[in-house]
Amino acid sequence: MTKEITSEAISSFEEDFNSNRANKIAARAVQENGIYKASQNLQTKIDLTPTFSIEIDTGKVANQKQSGRCWMFSALNTMRHSIQKDFKIKDFELSQNYTNFWDKFEKSNWFFENVIASADKDLGDRKVSFLFTTPQQDGGQWDMLCGIIEKYGIVPKSAYPETANATNSRALNDTLNTLLRKDGLELRRLVQAGKSEDEVQTRKNEMLKEVFRILAISLGLPPKKFDFEYRDDDKNYHRDSDLTPQDFFKKYVGWDLSQYVSTINAPTDDKPFHKVFSVEYLGNIEGGRQVRHLNLPIDEMKDLIIKQLKSGEVVWFGSNVVKDSERQAGLLDTELYKRDELFDVDFNMSKADALNSGESLMDHAMVITGVDLVDGKPTKWKIENSWGNKPGFDGYFVMSDSWFDKFVYQAVINKQNMPEDLKQAFEQGSKDPIQLLPWDPMGALANNF
Numbered sequence: 001m002t003k004e005i006t007s008e009a010i011s012s013f014e015e016d017f018n019s020n021r022a023n024k025i026a027a028r029a030v031q032e033n034g035i036y037k038a039s040q041n042l043q044t045k046i047d048l049t050p051t052f053s054i055e056i057d058t059g060k061v062a063n064q065k066q067s068g069r070c071w072m073f074s075a076l077n078t079m080r081h082s083i084q085k086d087f088k089i090k091d092f093e094l095s096q097n098y099t100n101f102w103d104k105f106e107k108s109n110w111f112f113e114n115v116i117a118s119a120d121k122d123l124g125d126r127k128v129s130f131l132f133t134t135p136q137q138d139g140g141q142w143d144m145l146c147g148i149i150e151k152y153g154i155v156p157k158s159a160y161p162e163t164a165n166a167t168n169s170r171a172l173n174d175t176l177n178t179l180l181r182k183d184g185l186e187l188r189r190l191v192q193a194g195k196s197e198d199e200v201q202t203r204k205n206e207m208l209k210e211v212f213r214i215l216a217i218s219l220g221l222p223p224k225k226f227d228f229e230y231r232d233d234d235k236n237y238h239r240d241s242d243l244t245p246q247d248f249f250k251k252y253v254g255w256d257l258s259q260y261v262s263t264i265n266a267p268t269d270d271k272p273f274h275k276v277f278s279v280e281y282l283g284n285i286e287g288g289r290q291v292r293h294l295n296l297p298i299d300e301m302k303d304l305i306i307k308q309l310k311s312g313e314v315v316w317f318g319s320n321v322v323k324d325s326e327r328q329a330g331l332l333d334t335e336l337y338k339r340d341e342l343f344d345v346d347f348n349m350s351k352a353d354a355l356n357s358g359e360s361l362m363d364h365a366m367v368i369t370g371v372d373l374v375d376g377k378p379t380k381w382k383i384e385n386s387w388g389n390k391p392g393f394d395g396y397f398v399m400s401d402s403w404f405d406k407f408v409y410q411a412v413i414n415k416q417n418m419p420e421d422l423k424q425a426f427e428q429g430s431k432d433p434i435q436l437l438p439w440d441p442m443g444a445l446a447n448n449f
Contacts, residue, residue, distance in 0.1 A: 026342055039342040040326070044333045048398040052382050054309050055370035059084060060091045061395030063388035065167040068138030068447030071365040072096050072103070073386035074316050075145040076154070078367055078412075079253045081314055087252065088232040095160040098245070099145060100138075101219045102152045104172075106284045107136035108180060108211045112204050113286050115184040119191035130438045131281065135180035138169050139447025140284065142316055142365075142412045146257040147289035152222075153245025154253070159226040165218040172218050176211065183207040259415045261426050263301055264293040265408065266442055268352045271295050274422070276429025279436045279443035292433050293442060294426045298405055302378060306371055307417045314369045314384070318410035318446050321364035324403060330392015332383070332407075333400040351406055361441040362409040364448035366397070378404070387449070409442070 017023050029038040058081050064073045076094040084092050114131055121128050165172040187207075190200050228240040228248065243251075264277070271277060277293045296304075305315050325332045340347050354360035370382030381404060383397040391397075415423055436442055 022344070030342070035339065035342070036326075036337055039337040039339045041335050041338050044326075044331055044336045044400075045329065047335075048331055048333060048380055048400060050382065050393045050396065050398050052370035052372045052380070054306070054373065055382060056081070056309065056312060056314055058314060058367070058369050058384055061384055061389055062093055062096070062386045064096070064386045064449055065388075066449060067100075067167060067169040068445075068449050069096055069100060069166075069169075070386055070448055071140045071142070071318070071446035072099055072145055074365040074367050074384075074446075075142060077384060077386065078314050078316050079154070079255065082255075083252050087230075087238075088234065089230055090233050092230070093157040095155045095157045097157075097162050097166040097219055098155045098160040098222055099148050099152075100166055101160075101215055101222050102148050103140065103144070103284055104136055104176065105208075105212060105215055106148065106151075106286070106288075108176065109204075109208060109286055110284050111135040111180055111184065112187060112207065114281055115187050116191055116200060116204070119188045123188075127281070127438060132181055132184060135177050135184065137173060137445065137447060139445030141282070141291055141318070141445060142260070142262050142410070143289050143291040144284045146260070147283075147285040149249060150257060151285060151288060153247070153249045155223060155226060155245050155248055156228055156230075158230075159223050159228065160220065163219050172214075175218075176214060179207075179210065179214070261413050261415060261418065262291070262293050262410060263296050263304065263413055264410050264442055265298045265301050265351075266293075266295055266355060267297075267350075268355055271434075271442070273297055274425045276426060276433040277436055277442060278433040279438065279440055281438040282443045290433075292426075292430050293410070294422065294429065296422075298408075300422075301408075301411055302404070304413045304417055304422075305368060305411055306373070306378065308414060309368065309371055311414075311417060313414060313417075314367050316365060316412040317368055317408060318362040318365045320360045320362060320407040320409070321366070321448055323360060323407050327387075327391050330385075330395075330397040332397055332403045334402040334406055335400070354406075355441045358441075360407065361444040362446055363444065365410075365446035368411075369396075377401075 026038070058077070062073050062077060064070055073096055076096055076099065080092055080094050083089060111131065118128050118131065123129070187200060187204060190203060223245070225242055225244055228243055229238065231237050273295050275295055277295060278291055282291045308315050321332070324334050324336050326336055349359060366386070367384040368381055369384045371378050372380045378401045380401060381399040383399050385392065385395055385397050387395065389395040
């Protein structure tokens with residue numbers, strides 16, 4: 001049998017295509033309207049009405065604009081909800097630019113330290129290549145944001161507002177990565193030349209000074225102290241003076257971030273359930289909080305989320321938002337597009353196969369704020385996005401339960417909502433987590449916009 005495509009085979013394919021009248025009907029629809037419009041299923045709009053049996057009011061959505069800071073917006077949104085409620089400040093926002101500044105600064109040092117540690121490897125080594133491909137970016141995960149807050153605190157948006165380079169980050173990322181690659185190569189050469197650790201670190205700090213300068217010019221100098229002024233929903237005036245970012249977090253949020261656990265659903269053979277995983281090179285703060293994931297079956301993850309929603313607390317989660325989604329309508333559903341019927345082709349893949357083949361991975365973080373339970377089982381979920389109030393239902397999306405099964409990969413759970421056996425599994429596994437390779441799909445960063 002020949003391996004190339006023969007003219008006889010092509011003729012056979014054409015004959016098969018022309019023999020089916022449905023192919024010609026489909027071709028006209030697709031060529032005029034595109035694949036997604038031609039295969040869109042109206043029933044999804046009927047099934048995913050934005051009505052929920054359990055719903056937490058979280059107010060006006062935020063807008064990350066042209067930046068990949070969804071993970072940061074979503075995490076800060078979970079915290080601002082409690083501030084809005086406890087201090088009666090409608091539509092209050094925390095400064096996403098403040099955590100963005102320190103994240104980029106720390107990621108630069110993280111990159112430098114990993115470059116130094118891997119200087120004995122060839123530039124063509126896959127891990128070294130991985131480092132230099134993207135020295136830093138907007139994306140991240142829950143534990144990385146917690147590390148920033150634990151070290152630097154947080155501030156209200158009024159104390160450190162957005163800038164042009166925060167809301168549209170392409171030029172800043174390109175500028176920083178050019179510098180980091182250049183400096184990374186120099187650090188490698190210093191190590192390979194046998195320079196002492198002190199000499200290498202001295203040069204690294206000179207490089208970090210330039211990184212800091214770029215960030216300060218582009219994003220502004222982060223405040224060390226500030227005054228917090230606001231009128232609450234009853235029109236009462238408040239002023240809290242001379243606060244540090246750490247003071248603000250303790251007083252206005254007050255969470256013990258060590259009590260929040262990143263759970264994942266990765267049903268692949270290499271990741272047993274109820275085990276804890278970390279990912280090589282995944283992080284942002286040298287000497288800071290380690291990224292750790294407790295792998296759970298999907299139904300266990302859902303039960304924990306529902307319990308947390310019932311307790312009045314929203315849930316940060318990560319998913320593959322570009323799959324089976326309609327952005328403007330705010331719909332996430334596996335039945336949204338009937339491409340299999342349109343093309344008469346089976347596209348179905350298991351979640352494990354999709355992860356193993358690179359077909360799917362986490363690319364976006366949002367917040368679960370509600371669920372519709374029928375006979376105790378979830379049918380659809382209310383989602384707070386960070387794309388402003390124009391898409392969806394004033395910025396909120398509706399996610400079908402089947403979409404949750406297929407495309408949700410991560411959810412952060414307060415330990416108070418976890419049974420003892422899972423808490424123990426996380427604590428025990430965190431002592432020596434199973435290390436995944438840098439390019440494992442569970443190391444993907446949420447950065448979609």
